[in-house]
Amino acid sequence: MTGTESSTDHRQGGILEVAVLDLRGRDTTAFKTALSEAMPLIRRQPGCRSAELRPCLENPQRYLLLVNWADVAAHEDGFRRSEDYRRWRALLHGFYEPFPLVEHYGPPL
């Protein structure tokens, strides 16, 4: 991950996917290695404008995933039905406990 993308992008009223990721274990090295393979998969999806993962400063096992999508369908009908999502899931889902709540937020008020 380069850290050069912006978590929000106001072109055409895109939406923001937000997920708080709580890791099962304390060793985050394997998680970060998996992320380095996973983040390009989501960034190359049609309708994905940017994606980033930030570490929580108060809780070392918590991370925040922020993904800008053109619309909810790009995430739910596009990415989640793709081969890339199957690979994303295989790479990352084993690290989470509990399984994260994923929400979508509209453009800023």
Added chain:
Amino acid sequence: MTGTESSTDHRQGGILEVAVLDLRGRDTTAFKTALSEAMPLIRRQPGCRSAELRPCLENPQRYLLLVNWADVAAHEDGFRRSEDYRRWRALLHGFYEPFPLVEHYGPPL
């Protein structure tokens, strides 16, 4: 709120304040009116690079506050000890139930 700011800003490794705001009542009109007065207060703080509030698409009583700060001190030692924060609190805190968890996230990995 203009919606022209970006929720992240990677200059000098700033941090992101994140708060999920759950409103007590179903009428969001008064909340939005209060916000129109409150958001300029936080945006003018030293070290505040941008601030935005987004509505949750799955839950009409939920909002996400994202604030880019130069560092945690700008938020906790600066804003929270300011007169502007007292006004911010008076304007907004009565709308929340429960009181929101506020977390800080470091620069993107």
